[in-house]
Amino acid sequence: MVISRHGKMEDMAPDHRHRPATQSDVAREVGVSRTLVSFAFRGAPGVSGQTRQAIFDAAKRLGYRPNAAAADLARKHRSAVGLHLMDIRNEVYADILSGVRMALPQDSNRLILSVSRSVDGVDQGALESLIEARVGIIIAATLLDSDEHVRELARIVPLVSVTRPVDGVDSVYSDDAAGARAATQHLLGLGHTRIAHLAGPLYDGHIVRRQSYEQTMRDAGLKPLTLAADDFTQDAAQRAATQLLLEADRPTAIFTHNDQFALGAREATYALGLSIPRDVSLVGYDNSRTARLHGIELTSVDLHAVELGQWAGAVALDRLNDPEVPIADKKLAPELVVRTSTAPPESAR
Structure with a gap:
């Protein structure tokens, strides 16, 4: 409470100008527990439609955005998808990106993009940035590393190889x-x-x-x-x-x-x-x-670059949802x- 210039006691809303809004701020705004706010953003059961909407409306007013990386840590599950593109100047990779976006649900899987900086397409730093971002899987279009190195990468983080088949690794490619x-x-x-x-x-x-x-x-x-x-x-x-x-x-x-x-x-x-x-x-x-x-x-x-991207996105989701699914080998017929x-x-x- 503060005293106004008219001598009246008034409520003062939390000042979020100097720090990001948190789930606790949203909970106070709605008058519910922070746990209920967390459940609402995770889509968990136990939150009524009216309460869920009130939480979302308050979050919008306060400028709160859920921390997807923190949510992954809490669930002990990595939902982010990393996409490595060899050369953004080549239109085929823009088409693959479009296809991947079509395949991924907009509300559940973050897409983190990494592009090679090297003219010959060999840039380990671009891949390492995705690994450091703790993505759950990498869609790689296109890798120039040896087959053995690609398999080593896939042992660190699950990987989908696009435009090129690699034995023992999920692969989506054209003939x-x-x-x-x-x-x-x-x-x-x-x-x-x-x-x-x-x-x-x-x-x-x-x-x-x-x-x-x-x-x-x-x-x-x-x-x-x-x-x-x-x-x-x-x-x-x-x-x-x-x-x-x-x-x-x-x-x-x-x-x-x-x-x-x-x-x-x-x-x-x-x-x-x-x-x-x-x-x-x-x-x-x-x-x-x-x-x-x-x-x-x-x-x-x-x-069929867009279709390659769509298949790669679907394969990536299958692998995220079940790490034990058989290795995918999807070959498209060119025209x-x-x-x-x-x-x-x-x-x-």
Whole structure:
């Protein structure tokens, strides 16, 4: 109680300007116990609908927000989901993020995001930050570590590997062998024989597209032409594509590791005074939003990134709810989407 300037005794509400509101503050505001407030926010039984709403209304007035990490500790259960993305500049990872969000209930599982800071995608600090945040499971898209290291990580914190299968670890991925084969066969079917593959740096689990392209070329009686970029950036892809296109017997078609690489190859093509698809046919991988833009219209393999994210989120929830569920191995079938960046070579027209 305080005495007003008119000499009257008045109630004074707690001053929350200098500290965050607590469950005890909410309890005092409503006139219930702190335990009942805790039950209300946890969705536990024993709280009437009217009381629960009164608690939520008071919390909103006071600016109280439940501490999810503390609630996890109290329940001895980690509900937070960590999502590691290799490269936020690559649209495929934004699509995976969208899919994961669709799969996770909005009111029960926090999503903590971590993005690699390295141009080659290798950044142990990004993963360690999720472990330090005490997440219950990590969805990793994409890891470049060795299979054995991924398994070691999964022994520390349960892990879902996205875009890449790892034995002994929950995995959600697209059939890269089938996707690369479809892309190469499409170019062969148009009459191309000098087909190059612009690959990414060599890491465990990320050579299937390269291997499938090379085998498809050999099956057609042709010699593969593979060149790996220095890292996973568009600039690195442009440098590598320039090298390919300056060859005396330059390729008439290029199949790239992903759409970001295809954009780098596109820049290299036009910078050299060549055009697509008249001089060079171009196939990407991911079927990103950029691939669908007018003026680009890139032929690309759709790995169904949003669906990958949705499956990864569902697998993560299954693992959180029951640590003993069998290891998940979900493989999606990719689809080649043909657009105007590919055409028969000039010699076949």
